[in-house]
Amino acid sequence: MAELLLIARIAGRRVAFPASQIEAVVELEGLTPVPGAAPHIAGLSALRSRVLTVIDSRAALELAHAAPGEALEAIVVPSGGHTYAVLVEAVDDVVEAGGDPSPFQAPAGAGWDRVATGMIEAEGELLLFADPHSFIAGPPLSVAA
Amino acid sequence: MDELINDFIAETRDMLLALGGEIVAWEAAPGDRERLDEIFRFVHTVKGNCGFFDLPRLAALSHAAEDALADVRAGRRTPDSALVSAVLAIIDRIGELVMALETGEAIASEDDEQLIRALAPGQGPAETIAVEAAEIPADLRKSQRSIRLSVDLLDRMMSGVSDAVLARNELARRLRENPGDMGVEAAFERVSTCIAEIRDAITRTRMQRIDSLFAALPRVVRDIAGELGKQVRLDVDGGDVELDREMIEMIRDPLTHMVRNAIDHGLELPAAREAAGKPATGMLSVCARQSGNQILIEVADDGAGIDSERLVAKALAAGVLTPERAARLNNAQRNALIFEAGLSTAQEVTAISGRGVGMDVVRANIERIGGLIDVESRPGRGVKFTIRAPLTLTIIPALTVSGGGQTFAIPRSAIEEILRVGSDSVRIDTIGGARVATVRGRRMPMIALCDVLGVVPVAATAERRLILIKPAGGASYALNVAAVHDHEELVVKPAAPPVMAAGIYAGTTLADDGKPVLLLDPSGMAARAGIRAEEAEAAPRAALPVETAGAAARDERLLLFRSLDNVRRAVRLAAVERIEDVPADAIRMSGGRLRVTLDSRILPLAGTDTIPETPRLRILRLTDGAAELAYAFAEVIDIAPLTGEIRPARNPGQVAGVVLVDGEQMELIDPYWLFAEAGENGDAARPVCAIPPGDPWLENMLRPMIESLGYRVVAAGEGVSADIVIAGDDTPAPAAPQGATLLRLRATPQPAGEADGSIYRYDRAALLAALGGVRKETANG
Incomplete structure (x- = not known):
């Protein structure tokens, strides 16, 4: 059976995540900042009495921060015993993959190269196939510092 | 059947756990019939059950032990240490076999025979068998009696x-x-x-009696003492204290290690003890008690104590400590070096404690559960370690505070006191870039929560509260927060690694409003603020002037600083009252010299000839005991002892001479000259003139003239002492204080009568004469 993909929009691009890695899609209520943490840590948010660590996906890609006040739509990703919420601009769809992911032939762009594991075809479209965990890891320390 | 076997396994385990201590107690007092019966009952029960379940090996072992013990019970045999060891070895084997039953593992049976043979009278090597089998398998420890839950x-x-x-x-x-x-x-x-x-x-x-932790100790002590040829009496107290199951597991290894350490390094050999006039048998006491929401566990021995000299030497050799720091350490801090990594006072690594696990690991383990460990040592008398651990890991009492417009929680266990900035008991000084809080004579570094977090303080709420924090294993510091909200019991969960990476958080929790709240890590904040753990409290204590007169008189330390014209200068610490930051607009060129307004007083300002252009200026407040003087400077360099001689300056001036500090020339400020030059011999030395308050003429016209004559003008009133008291003729004469001259002024040029001693208020010559006369008297007297 073909892999299910969750298509989300991050920094204007449509990105496919393996749906098996995503626990839920949520709209976050409020954000508690974490002063002193890495720039891609947007803060903490609560989901049904669980604390989510919210990842600013644009910062994780080393792009400019999103304008504040946007809706806090996020995909919930469990990782290493903790639960993270990766902020996305929108979640478009969940579709079946049209094949296996294939490597890039050309660079996807700074930041993207680190999160994208390749390309994948879905519904006649070629999408960036990304690993949500690499958003959580954030930019390498030397860059962040 | 399976269920029955499981019950048998659980029951045997429980009995085993309870038995460890009994056997050692029995060895110590072979005549103790009760202990003997207890052990006998165990092997007897095991034997009976084994027959039922058809477990021949267990049956053979327990049968042999039962026989031997029956002989003892019947008085046919006297228990000796060989017998005790043999019985222990058998009980250990029973434990292993029971475990194997559960896991389905096989255990080699060859040496069962050897164990049984060791029970026979006169079997010497039994001792070694007991030691080899000394470790109680870890899984055996976990359960307790009653029902078993995963x-x-x-x-x-x-x-x-x-x-x-x-x-x-x-x-x-x-x-x-x-x-x-x-x-x-x-x-x-x-x-x-x-x-x-x-x-x-x-x-x-989830609570478990700490007994389950202590039960294993007699055995540990017995084995180690036997191995080292030491005699140890173990005293265990407080086994009924209850602790979170998880905590017990976390404390188990550190505690065992501390007990090993105490016997290995703390207690001396019997001969050495006797030579030191102590009983040959060393005392080791382990006790637990609950104190509020903390559990205190003390491990104390009456051994030789910590050799702090050697500890310091080792720390120096290992590069953990610099010689300068070493010289400043007090005794407690030297002893605390035992918690540094890579240090051990044992001259040789022994098999017992030299297993790569040091007290640093013990401390790390204790701190990981939010606990503290302290050490107290009295040379020749012994060492006492105290572990303070929270009752539970998951729900911790915390204080919620705010900083930078956000709410945070601080674990209560680390909080010593909460104070209000600006209350009488708190003083805050700025020294260089650092701030120091003095609370009832105790100095400690002060850090602002906003600075630690790297956020901008919310302007409207100046940070108003000080929280004195004693982090695990570190020295106290004062944390400045905007507000303190509430004491709460918080359900704390670990934060995600990227949040923990910030280094200042211990976990997360949810507030009543459902919003996540970060739990601050007291040690992490200290580290972030650059407070060195061991010397945090001591260094500022040394770096600040001592206020008591006795100490000040002998104080031969120098405060080294850089003057505004970038010259390295020094001043005797005793002359420095404090260091302050003043706004530049508090400085005025007035009355022929620079003066600074400070605490609604005017102090002469030295150290600069011009009003500086910077918005703020740092000043030293110098004192000669009565008067004060401000000395502007750029930055504090250090504190150093005054050694060597002072080369006098060629001409008298603000520099008294030159001293050598660390091979560098330093100009030594001459406070005497400064005070003399400032020409204000202090408020106390100046005559005081009291004028009735609220009279605009006196206030605006007469007062400047009086002050120009060198008087200090105060408002007259009850209990105000003065050298001269001025009164109007229309008011009733105030009661002049003892020794004061009353000077009455009248508004009309003509005296009211013969007896009128008043002066017309515009009669300048008469006024000057009167005031001058009084002044002369004061000066002469």
């Missing part, structure tokens, strides 16, 4: 209840927002009470 299940229950508490909190908030039906609220109250009860019960389910 630990995972308990954890799940606990986290379920934690979630229920949070859900209740959220419901409470929603109900507050939309108050409605009384019935709903009453129902909510009921649910709320139920949840609280369940939480309480489950918290208690």
Whole structure:
């Protein structure tokens, strides 16, 4: 059976995540900042009495921060015993993959190269196939510092 | 059948656990019939059960032990250490076999025979067998009597209840927002009470008597003491104290290590003890007690104590300590070096404690559970380690505070005191770039929460509260926060690694309003603020002037600083009252010299000839005991002792001479010259003139003239002492204080009569004469 993909929009691009890695899609209520943490840590948010660590996906890609006040739509990703919420601009769809992911032939762009594991075809479209965990890891320390 | 076997395994384990201590106690007092009976009952029970389950090996072992013990019971044999060891070895083997039953592993049976043979009288090598088998398998320790539940299940229950508490909190908030039906609220109250009860019960389910931790100690002590040829009496107390199961597991290894350490490094050999006039048998006491929401566990021995000299030498050799720091350490701090990594006072690494696990690991383990460990040592008399651990890991009492417009929690265990900035007991000084809080004579570094977090303080709320924090294993410091909110019991969960990476958080929790709150890590904040753990409290103590007169008189230390014209200068610390930051607009060129307004007083300002252009200026407040003087400077360099001689300056001036500090020339400020030059011999030395308050003419016209004559003008009133008291002729003469001259001024040129001693208020010559006369008298007297 073909892999299910969750298509989300991050920094204007449509990105496919393996749906098996995503626990839920949520709209976050409020954000508690974490002063002193890495720039891609947007803060903490609560989901049904669980604390989510919210990842600013644009910062994780080393792009400019999103304008504040946007809706806090996020995909919930469990990782290493903790639960993270990766902020996305929108979640478009969940579709079946049209094949296996294939490597890039050309660079996807700074930041993207680190999160994208390749390309994948879905519904006649070629999408960036990304690993949500690499958003959580954030930019390498030397860059962040 | 399976169920029966499982019951047998569980029962045997429980009995084994309880038995470890009994056997050692029996060895110490072979005549103790009760202990003997207890052990006999165990092997007897095992033997009986084995027959039922057809477990021949267990049956053979327990049968042999039973026979030997029966001989002892019947008085046919006297127990000796060989017998005790042999019985122990058999009981250990029984434990192993029972474990194997559960896991289905096989255990080689060859040496069962050897164990049984060792029970026979006169079998010497039994001792070594006992030692080899000394380790009680880890899994054996975990259970306790009564029903057995998997630990995972308990954890799940606990986290379920934690979630229920949070859900209740959220419901409470929603109900507050939309108050409605009384019935709903009453129902909510009921649910709320139920949840609280369940939480309480489950918290208690997770509690375990610390006995289960202590039960293994007699055996550990016996084995190690035997191995080292030392005689040890173990005294265990407080086994009924209850502790979170998880905590018990976390404390087990550190505690065992400390006991090993105490016997290995602390207690001396019997001969050495006797030579030191102590009983040959060393005392090791382990006791637990509950104190508030903390558990205190003390491990004390009456051995030789910590050799702090050698510890310092080792620390120096290992590069953990610099010679300068070493010289400043007090005794407690030297002893605390034992917690540094890579240091051990044992001259040789021994088999017992030299296993790569040092007290640094012990401390790390204790701190990981939010506990503290302290050491007290008296040379020749012994060492006492005290572990302070929280009762439970998951629900901790915390204080919520705010900083930078956000709420944070601080674990209560680390909080010593909460104070208000600006109260009498708190003083805050700025020294260089650092701030120091003095609370009732105790100095400690002060850090602002906003600075630690790297956020901008919310302007409207100047940081008003000080929290004195004693982090685990570190020295106290004062944390400046905007506000202190509430004491709360928080369900704390570990934060995600990227959050922990910030280094200043210990976990996360949810507030009543459902918002996540970060739990601050007291040690992490200290580290972030650059407070060096061991010397934090001591260094500022040394770096600041001592206020007591006795100390000041002998104080031969110098405060080294850089003057505004970038010259390295020094001043005797005793002359420095304090260091302050003043705004530049408090400085005026007035009355022929620079003066600074400070605490509604005017002090002469030295150290600069011009009003500086910087917005703020740092000044030294120098004192000669009575008067004060401000000396502007750029930055503090250090504190150094005054050694060597002072080369006098060629001409008298603000520099008295030159001294050598660390091979560099330093100009030594001459406070005497400064005070003389400032020409104000201090308020105390100046004559005082009291004028009636509230009279504009006196205030605006006469007062400047009086002051120009060198008087200090105060408002007259009850209890004001003065050299001269001025009064109008229209007011009743105030009662002049003892020794004061009363000077009455009248508004009319003509005296009212012969007896009128008053002066016309515009009669300048007469006024000057009167004031001058008084002044001369004062000066002469």
